[in-house]
Amino acid sequence: MHKSKGTRRSGVPVPSDYNRSLGGAAIGARLRRLSERIDRDANRVYQAAGVTFEQRWLGVLEQLVICGPLAVNDLAKALGISHPSVSQTRDSLKKAGLIAEKADPADARRRVLQITRKGASFARKLQPVWSALDQVGRQLNAEAGDVVTALDRLEDALDRRSIFQRVTILRTPS
Amino acid sequence: MHKSKGTRRSGVPVPSDYNRSLGGAAIGARLRRLSERIDRDANRVYQAAGVTFEQRWLGVLEQLVICGPLAVNDLAKALGISHPSVSQTRDSLKKAGLIAEKADPADARRRVLQITRKGASFARKLQPVWSALDQVGRQLNAEAGDVVTALDRLEDALDRRSIFQRVTILRTPS
DNA sequence: GAGAGATAGGTAGGCACCTACGGAGTTGTC
């Protein structure tokens, strides 16, 4: 990880440290890279455990294991993601034989997903891995001085007033 | 944004609040979603300014504008991203006519990218937008209680010991 | 009962990154 370069002798302006920059909403890119780093790192754990696992399976599997059958939209709401994301994850899980899908007799539009025997067994097998990942997550959060709360606060700030709104206010002549 | 559900009357275990969870490295997914939220939000700013802009252009444009011509690898190092990412961004920027590419006479492998007149004009036009986004970024960081530093610390923690290493240690019988 | 409005979810395309792989070129060693 490179460090800030300081000012050059010639006096030429030095570009911001892109990795730590807030400029131009560069934090978005940083978060993405960090996200992918964590996903990759976690996936090494699954590989070492001898299983094929997609990170996006986590939320859906957990919900189905604990709550039983749920419709696409219910899952999307519970997880805070879009329904097409759930649909895509469902396709992947179905392909792996971990969940099954059926119509809801009470509403022909609904697609209800439920864990299969294979899926339940898979989840049981992964419990120790998830337990370890839980613990590591808490370690890291502690070492980072509670990054989860900082993210909470950032999201709250964006909920209160979006980047777009803030820029609009700044750029509106008063 | 939904809140934690608490325990149900029946005593059925309640799934973790996925959005705030550290379990199973779920923070990775959260970071990705937040990243995309920020990108989308910022893109509304560009749209309102009447320009087409891809978030991934930011780092590359800034480096080329300030430092002058740079090779793919130099850009990758400076931005902390992979060279194929730079290649892809370059293709997109070239298509928009904002940069040009040439070989390096000193090393036939190198591809040197440089800003075009159109690109320089484009960057000048965007200066006020970037300035506003800078300011908004600082606002948000302040409201979030310095999320940038929390991210620094998380990355440092991962540099010190990866998730994989931490899980391996936890799961190794002592 | 008819029709407007709302809801559920599939499909398509896009975003911004990644790793793996491979070919071409350069540098270092003998």
Added chain:
DNA sequence: GACAACTCCGTAGGTGCCTACCTATCTCTC
């Protein structure tokens, strides 16, 4: 000079999310 080791970067495929759009179904109002 020959060759091994290293470097540069293009290509391919993948990841996990998103929005836009559309069809089908349900609910509400008259």
